[in-house]
Amino acid sequence: MKKKTKVKAKSELPEELIREEILTRLPIKSVVRFKSVCKPWLSLFTDPEFIKDHLTRNSIQNPNDYDCLIASKHGRIVTLSRYEETFVLPSDDYELVGSVQGLICLRHGKKLSLWNPAIHQSREFTLPPRHSGDLDRIGLGFHHASNDFKVVVCYFSDDSLCVSVYSANSDSWKDINVPKIVFFKTKRKRYEISAPKTFVKDCPYWTCNRDMAYCNTVLSLSVMKFDVDSDEFKLLPEFSFDASVQSGPLRKDYELVNMKDCLTLMTYERSQIRSLDVYSLDEEGCCVWSKMYSLGPFIHMDYPDLSQGFRYGGEIVYHNCGKFSCYDHRTDKVKRLVGSTAHVNLVSCFTYMPSLVYLQGMKSVHVQTQTRRSGNNFKTARRLIKSLKN
Template sequence: MTEYQGTEANNLKSETIMELPEQIIRYEIFTRLPVKSLVRFKSVCKSWLSLLSDPKFAKEHYHISAMLNPNEYDCLLALKCQTKLVSLTRLEETRIVPLDRHNSRQQYELIGSIHGLVCLRQDKELWLWNPAIHQSKEFTLPRAHTHGWRKPSRDYFGFGFDHVSNDYKVVLLSTSYERMSSAYVYSYNSDAWSPLIVPDYFCPEYVFPFPCEREVSIVKDCPYWTLYCRNWSDEFVVLKHLKFEIGSNEFRLLPEFQWKSGKFTTLVNMMDRPSLMDYEQNSGNISVDVYSLDEENGVWSKMYSVGPIANYGLRRNLSQGFKYGGEIVFEAGGMFSYYDQETDRIIPIPGESCFSAASCYRYTPSLVYLEGMTVDTP
């Protein structure tokens, strides 16, 4: 190598990424990198720490990276055995930070996931947690609920995001055997719970609504529930679907779906619309009809049908669908699979076997940080 060539090589080496204009680093490089790499880059220098901790950049990265690499960020989040949180892609299952801060035997409830933030509950404690950056905020159930004289039969939660006020919210719906219902909403911005009005149409003629844990979904940052209303005298069941309008803090009943007794339905998010997987089973096969709701016109329309496919003891375990492609995902024995319409095959997702798994929610890793979060995990 000549002296000139050696000098030129040294000059090229000295032109590192840190010497590039900030606009190039921010928009052309960092927005295209995975979250895991950016978290490591925070320790490189103070300027990068400041940039990568900027809430505006976190939002930019979240939206741009999802558009540039839709399949890479098309993940689901699930809670296995109520103690293990995993993310799912079509190729693999990945264990997220173990949930063992207090007691690994304590059971958790996965309430939902929005913008890379995960909402978890354990008894009276709740967390809003970003596992990618290991930051979380802990809060507790409303005092009026935990110290009330009437013990509810069961609590049901939903997680949402208010785009107008830029506020993450958790809604709590409680039902009791005394024909009473109550509801509260938690605002992250105010760090407080507020009581909600439970509407009169909320199954007044029945003893109590009985939603299934697997039938809570999040669509466009609003929570949805399926309600089974049972009459004690004749065992008659009515199926209703409820939405919580996250901006106005109001419950809204969705248009009626023509449900037949003896069939099963699972409310999911398919193609960013509230959708129902309506299915029935026999000894060997399962057939699924997927319906989508046009909320503006109040009409349920069939999207497509699947099956008959082999029934591996699915029962009520249809879980969700990937955002890009809409494949049906289901769980059996703690293992997840998805149905590929193009090949007409059930494809297992490699992972750790477990006794059971809870509902799936859409999940995209992010750098989103909220004021008040600390370096802590549930």
């Protein structure tokens, strides 16, 4: 008698289950590899809804991997998690403008780049002809309703203000009108804005010095916001320092940061952090600076510089000559970030979340000719560097 062979029925998982419960949980590196599996997956992994779902799920389930910082040190750009520092690009020839939704904006002269290091894709474009390329007046934002990344640039010419906004969706610039009262204190004096200090809810914020004491000590501070939804600049309420303290040896310095997705101002003694005051601005409520808490005295934070806070964890990140550490005020413990290297010059530091964001017209910068820099164990994306130099 012939033996009966059992035929196993082919079972398939529902496509919705694969998409929503399996693929959205994959690490970014796996998604990048799996793009080559089939055309439907390639299309899926560039779909804005999938990208949004993937970022939302992973930022909740893997906060240590997705709640990060990106910093521009002397000659290099690095990402920082709670447990390591990772080199991503040399920065000898360009500057870091900012980061939102996983895209990093870079500037070299009059050329800008929207670069996603997680998927090795970049799109380059140029500044408007009239703009000088001053880094202090370039910002990056994200409009959620239209899924559009925007770059805003502004400059002063003959006591008049010119502002242009770049839309990634249309790949074009447009000029917008800004009332003079936003940037001008008086007919001939304007606020002196400094490079975007932080990005909160995907909008850039600048600090604006209004009154100065001797030795360039700030007496009052305003914050300028570019609202990406309305394409408008907004001057937020002023923060005033104690004039008697600012005129003494214990005068305060400040840093504007993003902590728990809120605009936060930290003030501290300039020479060394013995105490730290933390203020928050509730833009949706009464819109005033409210003191949240004071920390200190510290015995382990001599001569540091504040950088940013982790977006969701609440730790305060600071560095000493580029060596990063984070302080958790809930446990009063300091943790040195593993792999953090010393560099005298730290140019800027922003919050960063790796994502799958892809823009039409992006080109691969996962290079054909990657090289290693002597004495360092990393690879360099040479094509991106060359494109910014041209």
